[in-house]
Amino acid sequence: MTPQYYIIGARGGYTIPVRREARRSLYVDNPLPHWFALRRLRILGCPWTNCEHYTVAYRIDLDGSPGEVLGGWPGHSFEAPTFFPWDTVLPWSMITTTFFTSPTGSNQTWTRPADWNNANNTIETIAGGGGACTGSGWANGGAGGAYSAATNLSPGATTTYRIGVVGTAASGGGSGGTGGDSWFGATTLASSTCGAKGGAGGNGAASSSAAGGAASSGFPTSGGTRFSGGGGGQNQSSDFGAGGGGGAGGPSGNGAAGGNTAGGGAEWPGAGGAGGGGGTAGGAAPSSSTGGTGGNNHLGAGGASGSTGVGSNGTAGGGGAGGGSTSGSNGGNGGAGTDWDSTHGSGGGGGAAGRLVGTAGYIGGGGGNYGAGGGSGYSGAVPSGVQEVGAQGIVVTTYTPAATQVPFIRWPILLPIMVQ
Numbered sequence: 001m002t003p004q005y006y007i008i009g010a011r012g013g014y015t016i017p018v019r020r021e022a023r024r025s026l027y028v029d030n031p032l033p034h035w036f037a038l039r040r041l042r043i044l045g046c047p048w049t050n051c052e053h054y055t056v057a058y059r060i061d062l063d064g065s066p067g068e069v070l071g072g073w074p075g076h077s078f079e080a081p082t083f084f085p086w087d088t089v090l091p092w093s094m095i096t097t098t099f100f101t102s103p104t105g106s107n108q109t110w111t112r113p114a115d116w117n118n119a120n121n122t123i124e125t126i127a128g129g130g131g132a133c134t135g136s137g138w139a140n141g142g143a144g145g146a147y148s149a150a151t152n153l154s155p156g157a158t159t160t161y162r163i164g165v166v167g168t169a170a171s172g173g174g175s176g177g178t179g180g181d182s183w184f185g186a187t188t189l190a191s192s193t194c195g196a197k198g199g200a201g202g203n204g205a206a207s208s209s210a211a212g213g214a215a216s217s218g219f220p221t222s223g224g225t226r227f228s229g230g231g232g233g234q235n236q237s238s239d240f241g242a243g244g245g246g247g248a249g250g251p252s253g254n255g256a257a258g259g260n261t262a263g264g265g266a267e268w269p270g271a272g273g274a275g276g277g278g279g280t281a282g283g284a285a286p287s288s289s290t291g292g293t294g295g296n297n298h299l300g301a302g303g304a305s306g307s308t309g310v311g312s313n314g315t316a317g318g319g320g321a322g323g324g325s326t327s328g329s330n331g332g333n334g335g336a337g338t339d340w341d342s343t344h345g346s347g348g349g350g351g352a353a354g355r356l357v358g359t360a361g362y363i364g365g366g367g368g369n370y371g372a373g374g375g376s377g378y379s380g381a382v383p384s385g386v387q388e389v390g391a392q393g394i395v396v397t398t399y400t401p402a403a404t405q406v407p408f409i410r411w412p413i414l415l416p417i418m419v420q
Contacts, residue, residue, distance in 0.1 A: 029403040030093035032122055032151075033066050035251040035339070038398065042097060042341035045072030050343050052099040055401070057084070060091040077115050077401040093400060099344050100395040101370075104128075105165035105180055107187055110397075111158050118154040121399035125149075126248050126346060127196040127213045128164030128179025129367040129390030130232060132376035133204035134171040139242035141258040141352060141364070142167050142373030142390045143199030144229030145179045146213030147249035147277055150194035150220050153185065160187050164393030167201050167367075169374055176201025176374065179213070182393035195219040199229040199246060199373050199390060209234045210373065212246050212255055225251075230274045232373050233258030233282055233352065242270045242285075242352035242364060242378065244292065244322060244331070248371030248391070250277020250339045250346025252298040258349045258373060259292040259322065261285035270322030273314060273334045273349030273365060273375050275303060282319045282349060289326045291354050294319030294334070302348060304332050311351040311365060320351035320365040320375060328355045330387070331375040334368030340396060347391045350375030367391035 032038065045056030054074050059067035070092060073081055077094050086092055096115070100108070127145030145164060164180030183195030197213035212229030227250065233243030244258030259271030259282030271292040272282035278298030283306060285292045294303035294314045302318020304311065311321035311332035317339065320332030331352045337345025347368030352375040355362055364375030367390045374388040 025087050026091045027087065027403055028060055028091050028093045029117065029120060030060055030400055032095065032120060032398060032400055037066050038095065039340060041066055041069055041095060044069040046341050047072055047074050052101060055094055055096040057092060057094045060093055076113050095398060096401055097396065097398045100161065100163055104163045104392050107160050107162050109158050110161050112155055115401040117399045117402040119152055121152055121397065123150050123153055123184050123194040124396040125182040125184060125194055125196045126250065126371040126394050127182045127198040128166055128393040129229065129245065129248060129371045129373040130179050130199040130201040130210050131167035131169040131176030131390045132245060132364050132374040132388040133174060133176050133202040134169065134361065134377040134388065138204055138207055139235045139352065139376035139378060140202035140208060140210060141232035141243040141245040141349065141376045142176045142202045142367065143210040143212040143232040144246035144248040144255035144349060144373050145199045145371035145393055146196040146215055146218050146229045147227045147251065147346060148194050148196040148218035149225040153193050155185060159185050161395050163395055164198050166392045167199065167374065167390030169388035170201065170204055175204045179371065179390045180393060182395055184395055192219050194224065202232050202376050207234050207236050213249065227254045227277055229371065230255035230349065231257045233260045233271045236260055242376040244271040244273040244282035244319060244352045245334060245349030245367050245373035245375045247274035247276040247279055247295065247319065247349050248337065248346040250337060252339065253278030255346065256281040256295045258282045259284045261352065269325040269354040270311060270331045270352030270364065270375065272306065272322045273319030273351045275319050276317035276337045276346035276348050276372060277339065279317065285322055289324050291322030291324045291351065294321045294332065294348060294351055297348065302335050304351065314348040314368060317345055317348050317368065319348040322351045323354035323362055325354035328362045329353065330363045331365040333365040334372045336369040346370065347372035349373050350388065353377040364388045370394040
């Protein structure tokens with residue numbers, strides 16, 4: 001007796017014998033690529049904008065590097081909506097990414113996926129950014145949250161994580177709130193396997209730069225990657241000008257510092273917010289009526305240009321521009337980061353407000369998602385929404401699904417039937 005293969009449910013009710021040589025799956029448990037290569041795969045394979053949990057299949061080139069994207073879908077590898085026609089044709093692999101963005105400020109339970117790979121994963125965290133102050137005499141920007149990453153962790157069936165809260169804005173001379181810490185693998189930052197420290201809020205009582213979340217306060221203390229958040233920009237002369245928000249730390253480096261301002265005369269333009277991880281500092285407010293420029297992201301782009309009017313918003317992790325002081329203007333919001341895909345990454349700091357003597361108070365911009373500090377404003381104005389608020393933190397898991405757990409779905413379904 002020899003095995004033959006038949007197509008089940010063939011058209012017309014007949015069973016049609018077919019020949020087929022045994023072919024092995026060419027799926028490879030490929031090491032996770034460099035973060036920038038992962039970014040390309042995610043951007044091309046993400047099912048839709050702002051999708052927070054998805055898998056991307058990609059071809060492996062002859063040199064072992066990731067090649068073209070073959071497909072992407074929401075969910076895990078075992079939740080693919082269709083078969084893998086390339087399974088036995090070319091070497092390929094997958095990455096599964098989950099962005100944890102809510103709820104913030106409380107411990108949550110993570111459940112290990114069925115296709116989790118202890119030997120091929122990365123956990124990343126960005127802490128919350130600090131809020132700015134709306135000063136009656138001093139107006140200092142909030143600082144950016146830190147970034148931490150750990151590789152090839154072996155979590156249990158369940159573990160605990162926390163997403164850092166926003167740093168709240170303050171008015172009437174009070175200090176902005178400190179951004180919350182983000183972590184994974186324990187109930188506290190100190191015992192976590194991967195965790196990052198939040199950025200401090202802007203001081204409303206004196207000229208000082210709010211401290212960015214320190215890399216030295218993050219985890220793991222060795223064997224991982226840690227970058228600090230950028231410090232908040234400061235008002236260096238009482239009631240003259242306002243400081244920009246600091247950028248969040250990110251995969252490509254430390255967050256940059258928010259712009260400072262000395263002010264003077266009748267016009268006090270706002271300083272620019274800083275770029276996110278690996279970016280540039282926010283521009284200092286010049287002596288003219290033009291607000292400071294926002295710092296660029298790690299790719300040298302995204303920072304908003306200063307003007308004499310309302311500060312422009314940053315993009316792609318760039319800082320918001322400071323408000324001009326021709327008649328007084330609000331600062332621009334920091335741009336959401338794009339380090340991981342087109343909507344997730346280390347944010348740019350908010351731009352500070354500009355003010356003309358004798359005019360009402362104006363408001364600084366909010367920090368960009370994720371982890372950036374808010375830009376500061378002036379008394380007489382009450383921030384609302386994201387204005388002057390530091391951005392929340394984020395926790396990210398990425399892994400290559402284990403080869404032993406990947407379901408290889410083929411069509412037609414071929415079943416062996418023993419015949420004489």
